[in-house]
Amino acid sequence: MASDYDVIIIGAGISGLYQLYRLRELGFRVRVFETGTGVGGTWYWNRYPGARFDSESYSYAYSFSQDLLDEWNWSEHFASQPETERYINHVADKFDLRRDIQFSSRVIAAHWQDAAHQWQVTLEDGSRYATRFLITAIGPLSAPTMPTIPGVETFQGQSCHTARWPKEPVKFEGKRVAVIGTGATGVQTIQEVAKTAGHLTVFQRTPNWCAPLHNSKISPEEMATLKAGYPEMFARCQETFACFLHTPDPRRTFDVSPQQRDAFWEKLYGERGFGIWQGNFRDILTDRAANAALSDFVARKIRQRVKNQTVAEKLIPKNHGFGTRRVPLETRYYEVYNQPNVELVDINETPIEQITPKGIRTAGGAEYEFDIIIYATGFDAITGSFDRIDFRGVDGLRLKEKWANGPQTYLGVLVKDFPNMLMVMGPHTALGNIPRSIEYNVEWVTGLLRFAREHGLTRIEATEAGVSTWTEHVKSLGAGLLSNEVDSWMTGINRNVEGKQTRIIARYSGSAPAYRARCDEVTADGYQELTLA
Numbered sequence: 001m002a003s004d005y006d007v008i009i010i011g012a013g014i015s016g017l018y019q020l021y022r023l024r025e026l027g028f029r030v031r032v033f034e035t036g037t038g039v040g041g042t043w044y045w046n047r048y049p050g051a052r053f054d055s056e057s058y059s060y061a062y063s064f065s066q067d068l069l070d071e072w073n074w075s076e077h078f079a080s081q082p083e084t085e086r087y088i089n090h091v092a093d094k095f096d097l098r099r100d101i102q103f104s105s106r107v108i109a110a111h112w113q114d115a116a117h118q119w120q121v122t123l124e125d126g127s128r129y130a131t132r133f134l135i136t137a138i139g140p141l142s143a144p145t146m147p148t149i150p151g152v153e154t155f156q157g158q159s160c161h162t163a164r165w166p167k168e169p170v171k172f173e174g175k176r177v178a179v180i181g182t183g184a185t186g187v188q189t190i191q192e193v194a195k196t197a198g199h200l201t202v203f204q205r206t207p208n209w210c211a212p213l214h215n216s217k218i219s220p221e222e223m224a225t226l227k228a229g230y231p232e233m234f235a236r237c238q239e240t241f242a243c244f245l246h247t248p249d250p251r252r253t254f255d256v257s258p259q260q261r262d263a264f265w266e267k268l269y270g271e272r273g274f275g276i277w278q279g280n281f282r283d284i285l286t287d288r289a290a291n292a293a294l295s296d297f298v299a300r301k302i303r304q305r306v307k308n309q310t311v312a313e314k315l316i317p318k319n320h321g322f323g324t325r326r327v328p329l330e331t332r333y334y335e336v337y338n339q340p341n342v343e344l345v346d347i348n349e350t351p352i353e354q355i356t357p358k359g360i361r362t363a364g365g366a367e368y369e370f371d372i373i374i375y376a377t378g379f380d381a382i383t384g385s386f387d388r389i390d391f392r393g394v395d396g397l398r399l400k401e402k403w404a405n406g407p408q409t410y411l412g413v414l415v416k417d418f419p420n421m422l423m424v425m426g427p428h429t430a431l432g433n434i435p436r437s438i439e440y441n442v443e444w445v446t447g448l449l450r451f452a453r454e455h456g457l458t459r460i461e462a463t464e465a466g467v468s469t470w471t472e473h474v475k476s477l478g479a480g481l482l483s484n485e486v487d488s489w490m491t492g493i494n495r496n497v498e499g500k501q502t503r504i505i506a507r508y509s510g511s512a513p514a515y516r517a518r519c520d521e522v523t524a525d526g527y528q529e530l531t532l533a
């Protein structure tokens with residue numbers, strides 16, 4: 001059977017859109033399938049109150065088009081979800097991307113047909129399409145998870161998962177609201193909902209170390225200055241460890257005096273964005289004593305900001321150090337707990353037993369009544385979106401089985417036994433300030449497909465040796481990192497998902513420049529490390 005397309009891309013977020021743009025430019029016949037009804041991925045789905053960037057808006061934006069850079073103005077240093085969604089829609093319109101995107105089209109299966117060197121892709125409605133190449137752009141944080149608390153479906157008020165937030169506004173005025181979850185999303189939601197809710201009850205299992213975002217508006221003059229500095233800014237993002245504007249300070253924590261240390265941390269705590277996490281002393285995520293000292297500093301801040309010290313202690317993480325999980329950035333988050341309409345329930349002390357028709361029942365029989373329950377319970381991260389598609393490779397091998405003990409990839413892009421399947425932002429690639437990695441990833445994949453076309457190749461596969469070398473390399477980079485000793489989505493743990501209770505190394509924790517150098521080397525060698533036919 002002839003292929004319907006040269007390339008099918010799954011997902012129309014930042015990754016899928018840019019991949020479409022690049023491949024269409026080269027004249028490939030491309031189709032994008034997207035579950036949602038619009039573009040944007042993360043910024044389409046996560047419409048919860050308070051959703052916004054933790055990356056500086058301008059450092060997050062696409063950098064590939066000068067025209068786009070020139071014409072788009074950001075209104076805040078950390079744009080809110082509506083603005084980012086508008087931006088991505090603007091990109092889709094400007095480059096006329098929509099005509100190759102099929103919305104409301106969830107891919108449920110993709111099966112490799114070895115005789116024809118093609119993939120057969122099946123949508124939820126049963127329609128099937130054949131394609132030579134398959135590109136997954138399905139997102140590292142796109143498979144939401146609900147808690148496994150009994151009775152979730154029985155609640156008679158309104159319930160919303162933050163990543164499946166309704167398009168029409170949800171009003172909190174005078175309402176009794178519950179938020180379950182205090183990760184990055186929970187923190188953003190809580191600080192916003194607390195402004196108007198009649199009463200807000202926060203159910204917290206694991207407190208996270210949060211730090212101030214220090215967001216502010218961008219004036220037209222400031223925007224002009226930012227634009228003039230774009231070339232240097234993007235060049236900097238190429239050089240930094242994780243593509244942020246911030247990068248580790250070359251000093252170690254105990255190289256400086258306690259006074260200098262405190263002054264440095266005060267400065268970082270007072271600055272915009274991820275500096276306190278990404279721009280700190282270089283050993284804060286590897287040296288236990290350094291990490292403990294920084295954690296003490298941030299704990300002091302929390303104690304200063306929260307009036308009730310019993311509540312403050314509940315908000316200070318005790319089972320992990322600062323920065324070893326994703327740091328939520330906040331705006332007056334801790335002060336929320338000084339408000340009379342906000343209550344914190346530590347579910348380690350009083351576990352939730354049941355969601356009831358009226359609200360939430362905790363151990364000991366207390367029943368809280370609510371009008372709205374918000375589930376800020378996050379994602380089955382990195383591999384979750386893959387697990388939700390029935391990928392079958394050579395001889396019907398299931399990807400989920402192949403990755404049962406953690407992903408095995410070549411450069412985070414290819415998988416042995418899954419020929420012609422290429423992943424953008426798949427496991428084992430660099431996270432950080434993600435669009436910078438996406439642009440590189442997409443360009444690398446585009447280069448490989450151009451090479452395939454020029455050489456008449458119809459089958460591209462990673463080798464066993466290539467996969468094991470890369471996978472071992474990724475694992476070795478994770479050794480010694482304190483974050484890999486902690487349960488979090490970054491180590492593949494999700495208590496609400498069966499089979500996700502064992503830590504894995506799913507993300508590349510080396511530097512982005514080192515990652516790119518390795519991939520460039522493979523290109524320069526004419527992809528000799530791949531099996532090509």
Ligand SMILES: Cc1cc2nc3c(=O)[nH]c(=O)nc-3n(C[C@H](O)[C@H](O)[C@H](O)COP(=O)(O)OP(=O)(O)OC[C@H]3O[C@@H](n4cnc5c(N)ncnc54)[C@H](O)[C@@H]3O)c2cc1C
Binds near residue numbers: 389434438
């Ligand atoms: C609330 C939130 C805030 C974030 N803030 C930042 C930030 O400040 N800085 C940063 O760098 N990163 C941030 N991220 C990470 C963010 O996910 C990435 O920056 C980026 O948006 C990923 O783009 P993507 O296109 O790879 O994936 P996504 O944006 O997740 O897009 C994937 C798309 O694939 C679609 N899809 C998945 N499975 C299927 C299927 N089976 N069939 C059809 N379609 C499918 C999904 O519907 C989705 O539209 C944030 C994430 C979240 C959730």
